[in-house]
Amino acid sequence: MDETPKKIKVDSVNRNTLSKQVVENIIQLLVSGQMKPGEKLPTEMELMEILNVSRPVLREALSSLESLGVIHRKTREGTFFNNKISSHPFSIMLSLAHDNLQALVEARMALELGLITMAAEKISDEELKRLKQTIDEIANNKDSNYSEADLEFHRIIALSANNPIVEGMIDTLIVTLVKINSEIKFREPERTIQHHTAIYQALEKRDPFEAFHQMFLHLDYVRHKVLKEYPKMPPLDK
Template sequence: MSVPSKKIGVQSVSRSTLAKQVVDRIVQLLVSGQMKAGDKLPPETELMEELDVSRPVIREALSALETLGVITRKTREGTFFNNKIGSHPFSVMLALAIDNLPAIIEARMALELGLVTMAAEKITDEQLAALQETIDAIANSKDNNYGDHDKEFHRIIAISANNPIVEGMIDSLLITHQKIDSLIETRERDLTVSHHQAIYSALEQRNPQAAFQHMYNHLDYVRQKVLKLSSEK
């Protein structure tokens, strides 16, 4: 038996509105308490009517929300807010600010700088070895195609912080990494290796202050580069 969807009351948006504004409208249903984790969203046709937008706009918005982990689309059952969305508030906030690049970069910095200091105290020898493998893979990459290894480097550090309360932030962290990484047109492999090796050395020495400083240097460089590229477009 299919689960009935709740009728939602949201103001319509103009036809010129992009999918981002539909994302905002849907997320506000959670923020306002009108809908909650696990609730079923109305079907696409109803969303189209209530928001006064086309099907492609609705689908683009839903795809963005699914990528962010806010919703799950089930074949023949419909679209639902994720049951665990309440424990992943960063996904909701990220959905609201997905086009605010400075905010996304700063959120990533805030998360990673805290995680790397915890990692310096808790990282295992096995995790250090895995970190070094990512650095070697970047150094040996061809055509500067090392995005996945870069992402894995940051994921290992986040996990090594070994804190269950912040586990819900890690997926959001990786989403911000992917968003920022997609904006970088030219990569500097040797500089990336240098930055990562400095972070690795600080972690190996179990030095939280040095780990924080080297991670800050790395992320600030990325921030300045991405914001410059964005302003030139």
């Protein structure tokens, strides 16, 4: 009788998976109502015991939550949920999906396409001037290192929508942009300038329909470029 042990195969639990689980569990404290915005979290030792994880895993999770604006740390006082979490409705969802690039790209599209139509009706002459300056910065950049100017272009548009309800979402949008930009392996300044100029001209005409159209063309181009290159995602058909 063959008593050779049966070989089994299971996926190992890596540190990133544990860290994400910790993020989800801490956020659940808010979702379930066990804790409220502004309240102090248990100490690191208490959280390690409650969650049954090591200090490096816990600290990695806390760093993720802090970078997303869900928590903040006070020297000698501890770690607290932010008081204004309710004004950042996407922060929690972003923290849960921070490694899902496709979800981040789609969330960016949904938010920016809404903001651009409001911006077309509200953007000021001064904001248009600053928008044009970012395009000039990209055109004058010699080494294709223009991510800051690119980021500022989108930030100006988002803020020009001038809506207090969506204002809290803009910080989350910027975090999303930084993540997406970090995945771009090569830059095409000519294409960026072309897209940004078309968006600028639509905003200058105060045309929300054209502004929406040009922003969609730009974001759709970025979506295909980023996800096609992203190793965890299957190539997209054009």
